[in-house]
Amino acid sequence: MASVGFLGLGIMGKAMAANLVKAGFDVTVWNRNSEKCAELVALGARQGSTPKDVAASCDITFAMVSDPEAALALCQGPDGVAAGIGAGRGYVDMSTVNDTTSKTIAGLISQAGGRFLEAPVSGTKKPAEDGTLIILAAGDQSLYNDVKPAFEVMGKMSPYLGDVGQGANMKLVVNMMMGGMLSIFSEGMSLGQKAGLDGRQILDIVDAGAMSNPMFKGKGAMLLNENYTTSFPLKHMQKDMRLAVALGDQLEQPLPTAAIANEAFKQAIKAGFAEEDIAAVYKVIK
Numbered sequence: 001m002a003s004v005g006f007l008g009l010g011i012m013g014k015a016m017a018a019n020l021v022k023a024g025f026d027v028t029v030w031n032r033n034s035e036k037c038a039e040l041v042a043l044g045a046r047q048g049s050t051p052k053d054v055a056a057s058c059d060i061t062f063a064m065v066s067d068p069e070a071a072l073a074l075c076q077g078p079d080g081v082a083a084g085i086g087a088g089r090g091y092v093d094m095s096t097v098n099d100t101t102s103k104t105i106a107g108l109i110s111q112a113g114g115r116f117l118e119a120p121v122s123g124t125k126k127p128a129e130d131g132t133l134i135i136l137a138a139g140d141q142s143l144y145n146d147v148k149p150a151f152e153v154m155g156k157m158s159p160y161l162g163d164v165g166q167g168a169n170m171k172l173v174v175n176m177m178m179g180g181m182l183s184i185f186s187e188g189m190s191l192g193q194k195a196g197l198d199g200r201q202i203l204d205i206v207d208a209g210a211m212s213n214p215m216f217k218g219k220g221a222m223l224l225n226e227n228y229t230t231s232f233p234l235k236h237m238q239k240d241m242r243l244a245v246a247l248g249d250q251l252e253q254p255l256p257t258a259a260i261a262n263e264a265f266k267q268a269i270k271a272g273f274a275e276e277d278i279a280a281v282y283k284v285i286k
Ligand code: NA7
Pocket: 008, 009, 010, 011, 012, 013, 031, 032, 033, 034, 036, 064, 065, 066, 067, 069, 070, 071, 073, 074, 094, 095, 096, 097, 231, 232, 233, 236, 237
């Protein structure tokens, strides 16, 4: 892979792009707020002027932005990726969006002669920094083969899931389960402590049994310390829950538990916790 572009240097994109630079890839970065490029340039990346410019000058361009609207905005218009990509070049969108958005982007890229892969990731800030994300790829298989070396830098596994849309769907299923688990976990922690139980002991007991998992461990400590330092912004989890519930509507799949968890995340956004970590949902439950 001769040269790669990276669009979107938020919490996730910054860590992923930095790993590519450190692994020796020739990386050109772009971010809407251009100040965020400085840290990557200091590491050795070039800075592109627009998404079009990056897509036109790199063999393969990755993107990692917030939501469907942002992912579409990157591709469309005179400065968008589709305007620059040209024949044979690759575009890999790693943002979490819904299948419809991903298919629209795939259409824009293929009409411009490019190859498209969707590759949302499971994992938050720490796995992004450690290069241990789970990358959920779907779309053009030749591009998948070409980007494998970069996926190996950014993640610990990168299964190929089939046609465009299946990566988005897999990601929504996984995060919907995560949001539901976090919501019931917060209720349990609140109920237990209101009943006079020790929060630390609740965590230890849960951790010793079949429900032990890294999320309860990590988020549990955050709840007890009332520390909601952002690793996965709460607003993005609500977006994922919203998109999963919409997919349930589309497929006539009842999702009563996810729908209720989505309401808890909506309440948390209304209470002003959108930019805090997903663990902050506890504050509206307790
Ligand atoms: P962050 O830290 O909220 O970063 C979001 C990024 O998306 C950031 O680079 C934003 O640029 C960019 N963004 C947002 N809207 C736009 C538009 N309209 N155009 C271009 N760029 C935009 O999110 P994370 O890194 O935690 O998460 C990224 C994805 O992974 C997301 O889908 C999660 O659900 C999972 P800015 O710096 O604001 O100029």
